[in-house]
Amino acid sequence: MKKVYYTACNECMYQNPGQRMTINDVAGLVGKAYPKAFTSTNLLSGFRSTGISPLDVNVFSENDFVQSFVTDQAAPPVQDVPSRDSGAPLIQPEDPGTSSSATPIPPEESRSASGVEKDEDLPTVEQRTNHEASRFENTTAQLEQREINLEKAAFSSCSPEVLRPHPKAERRTYKTRRLGKTRILTDTPxxxxxxxxxxRKRKPSGKQAKQESCTKCLFKQQAEGTKTANLPGRSVLKASYHQGQGVISPETRSRQCTAIAAAAVAYSSVKDVREWCKTNLDLILITGDSFYRQIDQQRPDTEDGFLMITDIPDQAQLFNAKFALDRTQPIHGLVSQHQSHELVFTLADGVNKVFQQKCTAILIMKDISVMIHACKEDGTCFVFDSHARGNNGLPAATG
Structure with a gap:
């Protein structure tokens, strides 16, 4: 049945390339395999190969049961003891000190045929002593001969299994399972x-409970972000490391900020930026570093190793999904702190002009690339920077 079913599965995959089989396909495949497997020839062969019909008591040999010898357990002996009420005679064990061939001592009440007791008919003390001695010698000789016969029999039937028997597995103990209803364990409820x-079973107590409580508070603070004192209304969420340390490859450190910013742009379409946590930032750093090494291997060697925005491919495989880079008209020029005109504009005016086209973009200032994202629902703006930053979001050597 399995062989025919697997053949039907292969035919289904050949006929539907690029599609996955689901549980809905099982019934149809079984319907195709069942008539081919359960034929009258196969059913009769099952009875014939096991020796049921026609009857064949020698279809299995002793070698077929050797594998089960290790776990084979002998049945406990059952002794049938007759009760006194059943009327069956109780057999008394034979006394080893007596022998059936020994001659019994004539009782003192024995009489002669004439019924007259004579003194010469009674055994003397010497005769009785000799009789007891001969009886003891006969019994001892019989016991010795019996022991010799048993030793000879045991020696003649001795085998390697008697000297060193096969190992036996311990008797298995079964645990009772608690009854429950049939459930789909992968279902969310x-x-x-x-x-x-x-x-509920693993309720921590004492020092362990206190440590877990502190850990939960720490993760909660990291997820919500740390409010900065000198920047009111802003918060900073930090990753475990920056692009120059941690698990980042030493060959690519401090040169892959453009690739990491592109990875952050892609991840913003996977998960809402407002729901990012520390784990998401670490994932973006690792994926962006791998993305940089992939691009660097496919382009000619450069002196500094930095990427330009034109080096980012139009399509990329990131976070187990395919992404296409939507290139709009770039905005470039000089940045001024005070005023804006044709070639010079403030950073706020430039960012607002970018957000009129897209909600997510890559901002490059000198040799630093960051990702910027705007949420039009609540008017908040997010900046993802892979460089070393401190608690206030400003550059810091130990950030």
């Missing part, structure tokens, strides 16, 4: 119920 039961 069932998974949540199982997780809740495990959490």
């Amino acid at each position: 069932e998974k949540n119920e199982i997780a809740a039961k495990k959490n």
